[in-house]
Amino acid sequence: MNQALKRSHEPIFWLLFGAGGMLAALIGAMLVLITAFAVPLGLLPADAFSYANMLAFAQNLFGKAFILAVVALFFWHAVHRIFHSLHDVGIHAGTGARVLCYGTALAGTLLTVWALWTIGF
Amino acid sequence: MSAAMAKVSVLRYRPEQDEVPVWQDYQVPYSDDMSVLTALNYIKDELDGTLSLRWSCRQAICGSCGMMIGGKPSLACKTFLRDYPEGIRVEALAHFPIERDLVVVMDGFMDKLQKVKPYIIPKEARSLDEGEYLQTPAEMDLYAQFAGCINCGLCYAACPQVGLNPDFIGPGAIALLHRYNLDSRDGGSAERMALINSEVGVFNCTAVGYCSEVCPKMVDPANAVNVGKMNSARDYFFRFMRPAGEKGECR
Ligand code: SF4
Numbered sequence A: 001m002n003q004a005l006k007r008s009h010e011p012i013f014w015l016l017f018g019a020g021g022m023l024a025a026l027i028g029a030m031l032v033l034i035t036a037f038a039v040p041l042g043l044l045p046a047d048a049f050s051y052a053n054m055l056a057f058a059q060n061l062f063g064k065a066f067i068l069a070v071v072a073l074f075f076w077h078a079v080h081r082i083f084h085s086l087h088d089v090g091i092h093a094g095t096g097a098r099v100l101c102y103g104t105a106l107a108g109t110l111l112t113v114w115a116l117w118t119i120g121f
Numbered sequence B: 001m002s003a004a005m006a007k008v009s010v011l012r013y014r015p016e017q018d019e020v021p022v023w024q025d026y027q028v029p030y031s032d033d034m035s036v037l038t039a040l041n042y043i044k045d046e047l048d049g050t051l052s053l054r055w056s057c058r059q060a061i062c063g064s065c066g067m068m069i070g071g072k073p074s075l076a077c078k079t080f081l082r083d084y085p086e087g088i089r090v091e092a093l094a095h096f097p098i099e100r101d102l103v104v105v106m107d108g109f110m111d112k113l114q115k116v117k118p119y120i121i122p123k124e125a126r127s128l129d130e131g132e133y134l135q136t137p138a139e140m141d142l143y144a145q146f147a148g149c150i151n152c153g154l155c156y157a158a159c160p161q162v163g164l165n166p167d168f169i170g171p172g173a174i175a176l177l178h179r180y181n182l183d184s185r186d187g188g189s190a191e192r193m194a195l196i197n198s199e200v201g202v203f204n205c206t207a208v209g210y211c212s213e214v215c216p217k218m219v220d221p222a223n224a225v226n227v228g229k230m231n232s233a234r235d236y237f238f239r240f241m242r243p244a245g246e247k248g249e250c251r
């Protein structure tokens, strides 16, 4: 084993992963239920997800924060899980896989920030 | 039941004659209370003296009889033929180099145990006439579970990340490290932090949890690793707020 210990930068990704996992566990299933079933099936009033309502939500500061947290943290959670599961499907994860996985999450995060910005306040 | 026989398949490796490990089957007289260790020693004493294995206590305390039994990391003395009516397959502990038959090379593991400084590093030095370091039963309860480790290596054979990165300090050593960190008499946590934080440290773990499942002594190495992750994450982000000298040795 090597004598000089190099500090691991994993805490950054681990905390993002943990935060995403926690958020997904708390509201992930509920979001799917509402957006994929309750609204389309008419269990909730149809205009709950109307364009006007959603636009107003995305223009509100708290709404923006919520959307960013859900999209970005879910992304970081997912790529971390995928990256660490790669060897289970026979891919030996190296730098390329790392860049691809976490790069996707970074791109998703930046895209969300950009979209939330351009949609106005 | 005296005529009943049980099949025991052993993965043999004799470096002077086997290019690669090969399976060999034996028939041993079966009884309900026969452990795998007893069966292997029957083979060695009565059928084939060339079989090599490690053992000593026969009661799950010395930690030397770890092997893969039916594909699962187990102590041979704590596993019984009666639980394998189809016959039993025994091979050397996974993730360790095979030295011969069921004997593995433990050097890397021993080296890791040393690295965690598994001894009390006193908070402040005391002279003899100040007497012993006192500890309450409640303080002892904090670490007692982790002190049960017998260094058998089963958790290393169970851990897929040890398999991927042999340098990973591993579940057992981290449990041992945690045992000393939790000891009220110990002041060495900061010294041990560099290892926890490092690239061979806790973040190799992907929370599989199989280590704690196979542990024959009910130690929970997965818990020790998880606590280590929390501590390391805190150290990562708050290290800049501490005075320079106290920082971990990690670059
Ligand atoms: S933690 Fe359990 S499985 Fe791991 S070496 Fe110690 S006793 Fe064996």
Ligand code: FES
Binding pocket: B037, B055, B056, B057, B058, B059, B060, B061, B062, B063, B064, B065, B066, B075, B076, B077, B078
């Ligand atoms: S012989 Fe000692 S633990 Fe099995």
